Amino acid sequence: MNLLEMNHVQKSFDGLNVLKDISLSVKEGEVLSIIGPSGSGKTTLLRCATMLETMDAGELNYLGNKAVWNNEHGKAVYATNEQLKKIKEYYGLVFQSFHLFPHYSVIKNITDAPIHVQKKSKEEAYRTARELLKKMGLEEKENAYPYQLSGGQQQRVAIARALALNPKILFFDEPTSALDPELTGEVLKVIRSLADMHMTMVIVTHEMAFARSVSNRIIFMDQGVIAEQGTPEELFNSKNIRMKEFLGKLNEDN
Amino acid sequence: MDLNTILLELAKGMQVSIEIFAFTLIFSLPLGLVISFGRMAKNPIISTVTKFYISIMRGTPLMLQLMVVYFGPHYLFGMQLSLSYRFVAAIIGFSLNYAAYFAEIYRSGIESMPIGQYEAAKLLGYSRQQTFIKIILPQVIKRILPSITNEVITLVKDTSLVIVISVMEMFSYAREIASAQGIITPFIIAGAFYYLFNLFVAFIMEKIEKKLSYYR
Numbered sequence: 001m002n003l004l005e006m007n008h009v010q011k012s013f014d015g016l017n018v019l020k021d022i023s024l025s026v027k028e029g030e031v032l033s034i035i036g037p038s039g040s041g042k043t044t045l046l047r048c049a050t051m052l053e054t055m056d057a058g059e060l061n062y063l064g065n066k067a068v069w070n071n072e073h074g075k076a077v078y079a080t081n082e083q084l085k086k087i088k089e090y091y092g093l094v095f096q097s098f099h100l101f102p103h104y105s106v107i108k109n110i111t112d113a114p115i116h117v118q119k120k121s122k123e124e125a126y127r128t129a130r131e132l133l134k135k136m137g138l139e140e141k142e143n144a145y146p147y148q149l150s151g152g153q154q155q156r157v158a159i160a161r162a163l164a165l166n167p168k169i170l171f172f173d174e175p176t177s178a179l180d181p182e183l184t185g186e187v188l189k190v191i192r193s194l195a196d197m198h199m200t201m202v203i204v205t206h207e208m209a210f211a212r213s214v215s216n217r218i219i220f221m222d223q224g225v226i227a228e229q230g231t232p233e234e235l236f237n238s239k240n241i242r243m244k245e246f247l248g249k250l251n252e253d254n
Numbered sequence: 255m256d257l258n259t260i261l262l263e264l265a266k267g268m269q270v271s272i273e274i275f276a277f278t279l280i281f282s283l284p285l286g287l288v289i290s291f292g293r294m295a296k297n298p299i300i301s302t303v304t305k306f307y308i309s310i311m312r313g314t315p316l317m318l319q320l321m322v323v324y325f326g327p328h329y330l331f332g333m334q335l336s337l338s339y340r341f342v343a344a345i346i347g348f349s350l351n352y353a354a355y356f357a358e359i360y361r362s363g364i365e366s367m368p369i370g371q372y373e374a375a376k377l378l379g380y381s382r383q384q385t386f387i388k389i390i391l392p393q394v395i396k397r398i399l400p401s402i403t404n405e406v407i408t409l410v411k412d413t414s415l416v417i418v419i420s421v422m423e424m425f426s427y428a429r430e431i432a433s434a435q436g437i438i439t440p441f442i443i444a445g446a447f448y449y450l451f452n453l454f455v456a457f458i459m460e461k462i463e464k465k466l467s468y469y470r
């Protein structure tokens with residue numbers, strides 16, 4: 001069964017058609033990267049998948065549970081809040097600019113939702129959090145506050161915070177774009193280690209070499225549509241003009 | 255009248271001043287939060303009514319508001335008012351007025367919060383109430399503390415306004431003694447009292463600010 005399924009998703013902002021009929025699916029254990037020029041709708045797609053944004057039309061399912069479907073007029077209908085609450089537990093999102101809670105220490109950032117949302121015991125939440133911090137190479141930092149950390153460390157805490165809720169799928173929206181170049185490596189390394197453990201992930205990124213090596217599949221988005229998709233090899237050898245232009249531009253930049 | 259007697263008289267008034275100050279804060283700080291919700295409400299009727307309320311409270315003299323609260327029930331409904339209602343009227347008048355100022359401060363603080371905090375909380379499954387109480391409000395309080403301090407310091411001085419509805423507090427006693435005895439000493443003592451009170455307030459607020467400076 002597909003973990004995530006999006007069918008014919010459409011979204012516009014006051015007349016601006018940002019997503020034009022996007023369909024994609026993600027299997028358990030799969031790593032899907034989404035690349036494409038800025039403004040092509042990648043963030044909007046993730047925000048629709050994580051229900052931060054309401055789509056105009058289309059379907060959204062997690063593990064066969066319907067979150068969104070079309071009514072007879074082709075308009076998106078959302079499931080009841082109660083059903084959505086359960087579905088929302090299936091996924092987590094890591095933001096470009098972390099959005100840690102500045103007034104909480106690192107460990108509290110990670111344990112607060114498991115304790116107060118999932119009603120886990122304190123001991124269990126702290127045990128899980130410390131294991132995650134260890135994986136992130138941050139076991140020394142559990143009592144630090146976000147402002148005391150580098151961007152790369154903050155993003156790793158944000159990843160731990162999302163993982164602490166034990167999601168089935170994790171979305172990343174350009175997780176290294178807000179970081180100084182020398183700090184991107186430590187975050188990418190963590191994401192790669194998650195891939196090695198077969199964490200299901202959807203990653204929007206501009207790090208082409210990373211996308212190429214970590215992904216099972218890549219989607220190239222352009223002007224609100226999926227212009228090309230396939231294995232990394234297929235994509236990077238694509239004859240699609242826009243795709244070639246996009247890769248060429250990136251090479252010039254670097 | 256010797257200094258001791260003057261001080262004793264003024265001390266009675268001082269207690270009343272402090273009571274007005276404390277009760278006003280106890281009522282207006284939470285009320286201000288409720289009003290700020292009304293001001294930010296999506297419902298246009300609620301937000302317009304609250305906006306009007308705030309503009310009246312901030313746009314007319316507090317002294318006049320105190321008189322309306324005190325004399326209003328009598329003129330409007332012919333109610334017989336007991337003497338003790340004076341003190342109650344002072345608290346009601348001050349609380350309604352200060353709540354309006356606090357509401358605008360809360361609102362500016364709440365609206366200055368980055369949307370990312372709400373979105374992160376939503377993704378982590380926090381309810382709306384949890385998000386506000388655990389994530390948003392503590393950060394808002396830190397942000398608005400300097401503005402709150404300003405209002406609290408003004409409140410200390412404003413307590414002397416209750417003289418217009420004949421509540422006997424510090425300033426009222428000072429005036430009474432000064433005019434009866436023909437001396438200025440009571441005013442100087444009263445002035446020193448307000449000044450020291452505000453020094454104390456500033457000290458407490460600074461303590462709170464320090465306590466909240468553990469994060470940025």
Ligand SMILES: Nc1ncnc2c1ncn2[C@@H]1O[C@H](COP(=O)(O)OP(=O)(O)O)[C@@H](O)[C@H]1O
Pocket residue numbers: 013016018036037038039040041042043044045
């Ligand atoms: N909340 C919004 N309101 C209006 N326009 C938006 C909003 N969010 C995104 N857009 C527009 O949608 C387009 C796609 O944006 P986005 O999804 O952020 O692209 P990407 O992440 O690929 O750079 C852009 O033209 C952007 O200006």
Ligand SMILES: [Mg+2]
Pocket residue numbers: 042043044174
């Ligand atoms: Mg984006």
